[in-house]
Amino acid sequence: MVYRRYAFIAVVVSVLVLVVVLVGASQVPPLTIVASMAATTLAVATPLTLGALSGVFCERSGVVNLGIEGMMLAAAFSGWFGSIYASAVLGIPPLPSLLLGVVIAVATGALLGLLLAALAVTYSVDQILAGTVINLLAVGLTGFFNRQLFFGPASAFGGQVPHAPGVLPRLHVPLLADLPVVGPVFEQQPIAVAAVVLVGLTHLVLFRTRWGLRARAVGEHPRAAATVGIDVVRVRYVNVVIGGAIAGLGGAYFTLESVPSFEPMMTNGRGFISLAAMIFGDWTPFGSWAAALVFGAAQAFQINLQLFRDQIPPSWSFLQQSSVVGLVPYLLTLLILTGVIGKTTPPAADGQPYEPEGRR
Amino acid sequence: MKAVLEARGITKRFSGVLANDRVDLDLGEGEIHALLGENGAGKSTLMNILYGLVRPDEGELRRSGRPVSLRSPSDAIALGIGMVHQHFMLIPVFTVAENIVLGAEPVRRGLLDRGSASAEVRGLSARYGLDVDPDARVEDLPVGVQQRVEILKALYRKAEILILDEPTAVLTPQEVDELFRVLRGLTSRGVSVLFITHKLREVLAVADRVTVMRAGKVVGAAIPAETDERGLAAMMVGREVVLQVSKAPARPKAVVLEVERLGVAGRRGSGGDAVRDVSFSVRAGEILGIAGVQGNGQTELVEAVTGLSPARDGRVLLRGRDVTGALPRALIERGVSHVPEDRQRHGLVLSYSVADNLVLCTYHRAPFAVRGVLRDDAREENARRLIKAYDIRAPGPGTPVSALSGGNQQKVILAREMSRPVELLVASQPTRGVDVGSIEHIHREIVAARDAGAAVLLVSAELDEILALSDRIAVMYRGGLVAMRDAGAVSRTELGMLMAGVLPGEAAPAPGAGEEAAPASAAGGAEA
Numbered sequence: 100m101v102y103r104r105y106a107f108i109a110v111v112v113s114v115l116v117l118v119v120v121l122v123g124a125s126q127v128p129p130l131t132i133v134a135s136m137a138a139t140t141l142a143v144a145t146p147l148t149l150g151a152l153s154g155v156f157c158e159r160s161g162v163v164n165l166g167i168e169g170m171m172l173a174a175a176f177s178g179w180f181g182s183i184y185a186s187a188v189l190g191i192p193p194l195p196s197l198l199l200g201v202v203i204a205v206a207t208g209a210l211l212g213l214l215l216a217a218l219a220v221t222y223s224v225d226q227i228l229a230g231t232v233i234n235l236l237a238v239g240l241t242g243f244f245n246r247q248l249f250f251g252p253a254s255a256f257g258g259q260v261p262h263a264p265g266v267l268p269r270l271h272v273p274l275l276a277d278l279p280v281v282g283p284v285f286e287q288q289p290i291a292v293a294a295v296v297l298v299g300l301t302h303l304v305l306f307r308t309r310w311g312l313r314a315r316a317v318g319e320h321p322r323a324a325a326t327v328g329i330d331v332v333r334v335r336y337v338n339v340v341i342g343g344a345i346a347g348l349g350g351a352y353f354t355l356e357s358v359p360s361f362e363p364m365m366t367n368g369r370g371f372i373s374l375a376a377m378i379f380g381d382w383t384p385f386g387s388w389a390a391a392l393v394f395g396a397a398q399a400f401q402i403n404l405q406l407f408r409d410q411i412p413p414s415w416s417f418l419q420q421s422s423v424v425g426l427v428p429y430l431l432t433l434l435i436l437t438g439v440i441g442k443t444t445p446p447a448a449d450g451q452p453y454e455p456e457g458r459r
Numbered sequence: 460m461k462a463v464l465e466a467r468g469i470t471k472r473f474s475g476v477l478a479n480d481r482v483d484l485d486l487g488e489g490e491i492h493a494l495l496g497e498n499g500a501g502k503s504t505l506m507n508i509l510y511g512l513v514r515p516d517e518g519e520l521r522r523s524g525r526p527v528s529l530r531s532p533s534d535a536i537a538l539g540i541g542m543v544h545q546h547f548m549l550i551p552v553f554t555v556a557e558n559i560v561l562g563a564e565p566v567r568r569g570l571l572d573r574g575s576a577s578a579e580v581r582g583l584s585a586r587y588g589l590d591v592d593p594d595a596r597v598e599d600l601p602v603g604v605q606q607r608v609e610i611l612k613a614l615y616r617k618a619e620i621l622i623l624d625e626p627t628a629v630l631t632p633q634e635v636d637e638l639f640r641v642l643r644g645l646t647s648r649g650v651s652v653l654f655i656t657h658k659l660r661e662v663l664a665v666a667d668r669v670t671v672m673r674a675g676k677v678v679g680a681a682i683p684a685e686t687d688e689r690g691l692a693a694m695m696v697g698r699e700v701v702l703q704v705s706k707a708p709a710r711p712k713a714v715v716l717e718v719e720r721l722g723v724a725g726r727r728g729s730g731g732d733a734v735r736d737v738s739f740s741v742r743a744g745e746i747l748g749i750a751g752v753q754g755n756g757q758t759e760l761v762e763a764v765t766g767l768s769p770a771r772d773g774r775v776l777l778r779g780r781d782v783t784g785a786l787p788r789a790l791i792e793r794g795v796s797h798v799p800e801d802r803q804r805h806g807l808v809l810s811y812s813v814a815d816n817l818v819l820c821t822y823h824r825a826p827f828a829v830r831g832v833l834r835d836d837a838r839e840e841n842a843r844r845l846i847k848a849y850d851i852r853a854p855g856p857g858t859p860v861s862a863l864s865g866g867n868q869q870k871v872i873l874a875r876e877m878s879r880p881v882e883l884l885v886a887s888q889p890t891r892g893v894d895v896g897s898i899e900h901i902h903r904e905i906v907a908a909r910d911a912g913a914a915v916l917l918v919s920a921e922l923d924e925i926l927a928l929s930d931r932i933a934v935m936y937r938g939g940l941v942a943m944r945d946a947g948a949v950s951r952t953e954l955g956m957l958m959a960g961v962l963p964g965e966a967a968p969a970p971g972a973g974e975e976a977a978p979a980s981a982a983g984g985a986e987a
Contacts, residue, residue: 307571309564316550316561323548326512327562327612328533447551 104379104386107440108393111431115400122418123407130280136399138283141291143402144388144395145356146171146366148294149349150373151380151387152301153208156342158382159305160335161318162219163450165230167346168370169237170211174350176241178204179263179361180248182354187261196264197355201290204351205344211237212343216336223452234370242363263359290348290356297345301384314338318446321453331453346370368429375432381443390435397427461488462524463651464509464540464620469518471504478504479515480675486620491642491652493662495695496672497894498865502655505672506622509653510542511535541613545625547605549612551598555591556580559612583611588644602752603634610641614650621645622653627661631752632922632955639665657695657895659688660923671695696895706906709930711742713778715883715914716764721773723759732771733759735938741883746905746915748929748946750922752958756938757918758800761887764916765797766790767805777883791820794882798872798889800918806872807860814842814856817875841878849874850900866897873904881913888919902928922954936960 116136120129150167157164182200185191191199211233218229248255267288275285305311314334316324321331349369354361372394373387380386401424404411411418418424434440464486471479479501486492496502507513509520511529520527522538529535535542549558556576565572565579580593589607597605606626613621623642627635642652642665656662662669663683671679671694679694692700723734734756741747751757762768764775766787775783777793787797799805807816818827818838826837842856851870853863860871869889876884886905890898905928909915919925925932932949934942934957942957953963 303570308569309566309571312553312557312561312564312571316553319550319552320548323550324561326510326532326542326544326548327616328531328536329562 103441104381104443105389108389111393112396115396115427118418119400119403119407122404122410122412122415125410126407132403134281134283136396136403137281138286139399139402140392140395141284141287141295142357142395143398144391145291145294146349146352146369147373147376147391147394148298148388149290149345149352150370151377151391152294152297152384153342153346153349154374154377155301155305155380155382155384155387156345157212157215157339158377158449159318159446160314160338161321161446161448161451161453162216162335162339163226163230164215164339164342164346165227165374166211166215166233166237166370167230167349167373168366168368169230169234170208170343170346171350171353171370172234172241172364172366173211173237174204174207174347175353175365176245176350176361177207178347178351179354179359180244183261183263186264193264194268197267200264200355201267201348201351204355205347208347208350209340209344212340212346213336215343216339219339219452220332220335223454226450226452238364241361245361245363260360266359267356288356290352293348295388297348298384298388305384315446317453318448321448321451325453325455331455335453349373372428372432375436378443378445379435379440382445394428394431397431400427401425462486463488463522464653465521465524466505466509467519467521469505469508469515469520471508471513471515473504477675479508479518481518482672482675482677484670484677486651486653487668488651489646489649490667491646491654491665493666493669494653494655494672495657495659495662495669495691497657497695498892499894500672500695501675502672503624504675506542506624506653506655509535509622510540536616536618539617539619540622541616541618541620542622543606543609543613543624543626545628547609549597549605549608551596553597554593555595555597555600555608555611556593558597558608559583559593559615561612563616579615580611583614587611587614587641587648589641602629602754603631603637606630606634606638607641610645619649620651620653622655624655625657626654627656627658629753629920631959632951633959635661659691659695662691663688673697692895698896700895700899704902704906704927706928707910709745709909711745711930712912713743714740715743715778716741716916717774717776717779718760718764719774719776721760721763721775722771723756723763723768724771725759731938733938734763737773737935737938737940739933739940739943741914741916743882743912743914744909745930746909746917746928748925748932749916749918749935750925750932750954750958751920751935753920755935757887757920757935759938760935761797761800761885761916761918765795765799765885791879794880796876796879796881796884796913798869798876798884798886800887800891802865802868802872807868809861810859812842812857813846813851813853813860813863813871814838816860816871817842817845817878819875821879845874845878849904864894866893869893869901870897873901877904877908881908881911884908884913884915886915886917888921889917890919890921890924922951922958925954926951934958 116133119136120132123132150171153167154164178200181203182196185199186193186196215229215233218224219226249260250258252258267290269286269288270292272285276282305315313324313329317329317331317334325331353365373391376390376394377387379390404418404424408419462485466482466484469479469482482505494502504513508515511532511534520529527538559580560576565575577593584591589611591604591607591611597608626638630638646652654666666683669681669683670677673695681691717740719738721734721737722732725731725733737760749757763770766785770783774781782790803809818841821827822833827834839856846853849870851874852867860868889901889905893901905915917928929946932944932946933940934954936958937960941962
């Protein structure tokens with residue numbers, strides 16, 4: 100089953116790259132196109148990777164996190180606003196402002212994680228509903244504050260969005276980034292780099308530490324964990340808050356790393372796609388990352404195709420339609436979730452509220 | 460004898476119900492002490508209190524004479540109290556070693572130290588003679604071995620007191636003997652064992668002392684050598700109980716049910732078929748008992764016969780007519796009655812009243828419905844009649860069935876299934892979790908159904924039940940029927956061997972290695 104999934108990933112990615120290479124071949128050497136696709140894929144997969152890791156943290160401990168989308172959106176807004184406030188009102192230089200924005204975004208995610216934990220763990224609210232509540236809350240609150248702060252003459256900033264401090268600068272990975280052709284792949288912005296590091300870190304924590312073993316035990320069989328003295332409620336709270344913080348970092352990508360502005364509902368379903376990535380990745384960090392990269396490749400496909408728009412042969416003119424190409428990630432999501440590519444197994448107690456001892 | 464654990468005047472109420480009423484118990488050092496009682500007698504509550512899972516409302520616990528208070532299992536563990544739960548508290552996808560060290564994991568430089576975890580498990584299993592592979596995944600192990608993992612889990616935590624909750628429910632007779640040997644070995648090393656059960660035979664076989672509970676109270680104590688099954692049963696139930704089912708020899712008539720080379724797919728992900736190439740027939744007026752350890756395909760067999768799940772190959776014939784894949788409703792109309800193994804999930808609508816549950820199969824017909832409209836009076840009258848006839852202890856027809864005890868719920872199902880013409884009665888684990896008094900009643904009804912001319916297919920994991928009721932006995936192992944015997948011509952021991960997959964003529968496996976060694980050859984034999 101695992102091989103089938105990875106074969107699927109390889110096939111999809113190769114097809115997408117091949118199409119762009121074929122289209123652009125007359126202008127740019129194929130290797131350069133491949134490198135450019137790889138660089139874009141890594142960058143745009145960032146929020147998906149982080150969203151999926153957020154899901155992994157929560158669901159491995161038995162809490163379904165359907166609120167990743169909302170956590171990202173809220174964090175995207177609060178981080179962006181924080182950075183603007185710091186630079187435009189407090190006069191802090193751009194880079195510290197942006198970093199402050201990241202901290203605020205992460206804190207926002209953690210706070211919403213705390214809310215999810217309270218609803219799902221303490222009050223045993225249906226976890227699908229709890230996640231949905233967070234998504235609706237994020238859409239409403241970000242829209243509301245966005246209007247109150249920036250729209251119309253009566254708003255706090257008098258209808259004028261202050262100048263944003265830009266986006267986080269690219270990091271130059273020593274040596275690797277200086278390679279010919281493939282260099283650009285190693286020139287990434289900090290959140291993209293952090294996402295990759297977090298993949299490895301999450302794997303280490305979940306599968307090689309005491310905490311991870313206990314968290315997975317709680318996600319598989321909370322009662323069994325409780326009988327050996329593990330505090331199920333505490334484990335779930337901690338994991339869900341960490342998951343929220345990671346989703347918050349994913350949110351920061353949108354307004355502090357990708358573009359220096361905020362649009363209502365700009366996460367555009369990325370939180371949900373990252374859940375699909377997590378499922379496809381069998382609730383493992385590396386599997387989820389691989390799946391996130393497929394979605395990233397689909398998006399990179401769209402972006403790179405734009406560059407060679409004029410080269411597209413007439414018989415392939417449908418590729419010029421950005422709305423058609425933009426469908427690819429969502430079609431992939433559908434395909435993956437139907438289970439055609441193989442089913443994965445969630446943690447046994449995923450989504451089940453834990454009722455402490457009573458009468459059995 | 461020095462008491463290592465004492466309970467004094469323990470009282471516990473659950474929403475007004477008195478689960479433990481001033482219970483006293485003391486466990487001596489190095490003894491095997493059985494706590495005997497029916498389901499609902501308060502044994503589990505007491506045990507959960509002793510393990511810190513439930514806090515008593517009143518009373519005191521003492522560990523080696525010192526008063527202690529247990530707020531959580533961690534407190535119990537710290538005091539050297541370990542527990543083996545009836546439903547194993549193991550994580551199926553973890554390895555044996557991971558399960559054993561969980562909660563007290565060895566760590567090196569911040570990371571789990573798998574090497575020393577495995578080594579420690581190896582050391583423990585050598586010391587106590589409990590053979591397991593630390594790196595095997597628990598879900599791949601037979602139940603008997605999983606239980607060893609549970610015991611090792613407690614020993615790893617330096618348990619000096621081991622509480623076992625109904626430890627034999629899921630074991631074959633051979634595994635039970637093996638478990639008893641292990642327990643004896645533990646007590647010789649100074650471990651004290653509290654053994655909770657409702658099986659009289661086991662108490663007499665292994666316990667040094669017995670404490671009997673009924674309705675939340677301790678009603679007596681005994682020493683096995685000075686009592687017998689009758690005496691213990693009377694103490695446990697509160698009156699004389701007839702343990703032996705009296706039945707006349709069967710007078711089988713025409714064949715009612717024929718199952719031909721039936722195959723049923725396993726649950727998704729389990730890999731392989733749950734039922735493989737099973738053929739048998741049941742005649743009117745006889746009881747065919749299907750023995751076997753839980754999970755060897757009995758559930759799937761019953762589901763296929765009663766139309767609840769599709770057969771993969773083969774046929775099911777009822778009075779010579781092919782009913783393979785027929786809908787449950789069609790089977791009901793042809794006189795198939797079914798007492799399902801999970802009464803709460805498949806036998807009853809828990810939130811419905813007793814009266815509604817009694818007409819679940821017949822509500823759409825006169826007199827319960829007239830031109831598509833339900834008739835309350837007919838339903839109620841029916842309920843009153845059946846409540847009386849089947850001795851269902853319920854306040855009235857309108858009582859939600861969820862408010863009844865397990866035994867009375869089972870009587871509701873039995874009453875419903877027997878109150879229409881029965882050609883074939885399929886009874887699956889009919890007395891699981893039912894009190895001794897009700898067991899008596901249910902057994903009588905099953906024999907009565909046979910004597911009235913029904914064919915009865917009885918599936919049970921309780922060997923005693925199979926032996927008491929069946930006219931012929933088949934044994935299921937790994938999805939196949941491995942043997943078919945006349946009830947008079949088979950011994951308990953032979954059945955036990957067959958249930959473990961050991962076919963006659965084969966050498967008995969060495970104790971302790973049986974579960975792992977036997978299956979391959981036995982599975983091949985099942986197909987022959």
